[in-house]
Amino acid sequence: MEKYYLRHHRSQDDGINIVFDQNFQAVYLVAGRLGKKDDQLTVQSMSGEVLVRLRQLSYGLIPRFEISSPTETVASLNFHLGYFGDLIFVHQLNWMISGNFLTNHYVTYHLTKRLLSVKPELRPDGLYNQLTVLESNDDLPIHIAIAALLDLWSLKTNKINLALQRPFVPLNSYYNNFFEESNRG
Template sequence: MTEYYIQEKHLSSATRTIVKDANGKALYLLVGQWGRKGNVLSLYAMDGKMVAHIKQASVIFGRKFEIYQNFTKVGTLHKIFNWPGDFYYIKQLHWAVYGDIYNHHYSINHFNQRVMTMDKGSFLTGDYYVLDVKKQADAPVAICVAAIMDYWLYNRSKEKQKKTGLEVTFCA
């Protein structure tokens, strides 16, 4: 198993996000933006080669994201249901994502085989998401799935705030 570390709340933002190993060595760079159909988030190895990317395929009837590895579409992630907890599925890969999405504690399984677990960790350098990926070859796609989960989580929170009138705007 290989662990990957991503600074908390940087995973799905529209800024550059660095994915590191347990020794702090930068392994991947995640760049791009979300929000509109056709937007793309790309994952690059530190040698500059794009290893995976996510394309936002739908925003109207439930958000769907197409996942590509080495420019080949490997699947489409969409939410199946959210009772009693969220459950997401990538049909082409036979990957199921479930657990406590709200607290970044979930798993990705291929049938009964674990692909990845997501958790949070606190270190001297800050708070991080810790991705524990069983096979290194699955890491680029698993990191992309984690970015989608993070995006859904934080955008769902923004939508709830708007509906309940809790949105705060600061003016200079």
């Protein structure tokens, strides 16, 4: 079991994110942006070699993404509208990602085998997503690309939810103000 740390996107200002191993040594770079059609997010080795490219195929309520290595398309995924249980299926790899994406608590499965679990962790220098790889495999850059995508998606969704929220006014204070005004007149 290995642990990696991906800094929360809302904790950084530039578009580059560094992935650290459990000894906090830099092992991967995540660069790029998403939000519009054909935007890309790349996972690179520290030498700059592109290992995985995540490209946005469509935008809107149900965006679709394609994951590719330098030589071939590896998988695709899309978000589903109307299902709030947070479940994503990664096509071609037969992975299922389940959990709460808004709080970055989720697990990736292949059939019944757990491949990866993600949870937030507060470190002295900021908030990170802790990626726990349960079995060592060659798919770590793909896991990192998906984790970066879900982190960006949770940031966007949380901003929308915050914008839609109204300030909380206790019902008692509303009625007290109403009755005070009616007793005056």
